[in-house]
Amino acid sequence: MEEIFRDQWGRVLASLIGVLGDFDLAEDAAAEAFAVAAQRWPTDGVPDNPAAWLVTTARRKAIDRLRRDRVLADKLRLLEATERGADQGPASASASATSDLRDERLELIFLCCHPALAPEAQVALTLRAVAGLPTEQIARAFLVPAETMKRRLTRAKIKIKAAGIPFRVPPDRMLPERLGAVLAILYLIFNEGYGQPAATAKEPETDLAAVAIRLGRVLAALLPDEPEVLGLLALMLLHDSRRAARFRGDDLVLLPDQDRSLWNWEQLLAGSALAARTAGTKGPYALQASIAALQTDDWIDWPRIAALYRELAEVTGSPVVRLNGAVAVAEAEGPAAALAIVDALDLDGYQYWHSTRGELLRRMGRAAEARAAYRRALDLAASVPERRYLQRRIDETRS
Template sequence: MTTDAAGIEAVFRAEYGRAVSVLIRLLGDIDLAEEAVQDAFTTAVAKWPETGTPPSPAGWIITTARNRAVDRLRRESSREARHAEAVRLHAPDETAEEGPVRDDRLRLIFTCCHPALAPQAQVALTLRLLGGLTTPQIARAFLVPEATMAQRIVRAKAKIRDAGIPYRIPRDADLPDRVDGVLAVVYLVFNEGYGGRADLCTEAVRLGRLLVELMPDEPEALGLLALMLLIEARRPARTSGDGDLVLLADQDRSRWDRGLIAEGQDLVRRCLRRNRPGPYQIQAAVNAVHSDAPTADATDWDQIRRLYDQLMALAPSSVVALNRAVAVAETEGPGTALALVEDLDLAGYPAFHAVRADLLRRLGRTGEAVEAYDAAVALTESAPERAHLERVRAALAKS
């Protein structure tokens, strides 16, 4: 059975992070590992349409990448170094390293989140290596220009190389210093997936469960897992049968995954008992309130606004303020909310323009609302979200 381009792309999405993680452990060189895995996928594009997908696609990619790395080392190394490196790469995988992290992909995240790297570089590099995200995708997640993000990733790789930061399992004592970066990475992987790549959501939830096992007493790890589960529970209702985006207020709540909701709510209750609130726990609590409401009209928006007040006190940001304004619109009206939104510096953030457009629409300021929808459409990368905004804008322009 032959394999088409879509099938190879699916394998890339599912296995790229695992393959790169394994190759980095074997090679100790990030750039060489990335190039070897990319070469292996290039070979797959040439061969699999004729030969079909191998029984173990991940194993084929890793073996082919290792062979490509050996070939390159033989071409570029001295005789002694070439012989030693080739022997090491062709040897069976070593016994699993002892320590608290035994998953290659999770270990890669902790390595990239070494305190010697700037926090934003930690997250960007891990998104690149683990999820195979492109530089433009990562730049969009950070709301920075592509050139800025490219420089950030190059500098992070150079820092790891020049500082001799090892790819190894961190000791228990190292975990607290790296937890913030690791949690941020996992959540950004999840958010990127929620924009259209379900495989990244699955991977982020898997990593979230591993983090909870690794750090059972870390409430923010519990909060992050709860947050992802509660959001993921709504995926079945997020699109219509035709693939159109369905907003939260319009979703058929009978389609929500009640198993994920129950698990997420239980984790939120565990967080509350610890009484050590943090940003992920509060966001999880917000989503727990949404999941409690049998209908959109029954949503306790006052409680959500209070939770965003608490989040603004703990971790203030323009994006949090924007989300708080959405709750204010439901409790105090769109006029009050719009005054809050207009003060935010989020011109490059599509959700800012979408929220502003909706508030203007509710206030009857149709012309301004249409212009705001135009700005949101121009910035939105997700095809379903862009199509939804275009439909709302078109309907508004006709009214």
């Protein structure tokens, strides 16, 4: 039942916001409809079309709410006109209630990731509205008090209403830019979870990596012909498929040392298949997916990976991409060639620049310099597994 509710929340909320244009009223009506479902479905059974049942029930709850508030009489007339086209009972699957759910859910994603909102608000709103996570769980995932997260969400909703941000998918000419923002938010959510071991079975919904993948699947179903959408989903699936082997307790395990029997091969194969569909396209997520797929092979083609990183660097202009590409160069051409690339980058405040330099210097036998680089990376590291890994490297270069 919980899985059904989690899957339907974004659909129902999207439909209600599209009619009401009011985030808070839509959330309240949806919550009431889900509460009714939680009471009735265990005895009556889950309806054939849960989304239609929930949307119809939520609309009626919204009508009841508006009847008690005559200030919103115009919205009441709009809702009642919509309701007249629906079937008589909430248990029957109303075609009118679900015909536009596909587009409305896509509109909800773009609304939550609108560039007028601050990035942290985009993340919070996406997790709350699209993924259906309670505010308290979002707060725990980002290690902030629940009241702080509640205020963040409230400010975002106020901004949407005050700025008149439209509830619609942007026109074709704006789609690449706006879609890029949506994908960036999903990948940010994924990385927040991927940096930690998988969530415990007790509370898997706080695993932001799993939430991001679920949202990525939704977006891929809504935009099946967008290579970058498929590329991002492939990238997340491939990375996450190795996460069980990426940590040993609180210790970080690098790719060459991972136990491949711990990899999620079903997920890995799904990600590889998606990466193959986007191979040859030049978008940043498709290129990264190709790189991630190559890294799962028994024999890794490092020259090919280095070439893909060069393409990715040209597309993004990112020094971080050049840094990651240097790791592939180290495998293909040796650490000296890679160090020349790394030392040309202006990334002194970036943890992974220092840790990469440390690895290259260690491989070149320059232990004292490697130790200094690892220490600087340790000063910048936040996560426990990464700090433990860097301390181990420091200790190893002393011997």
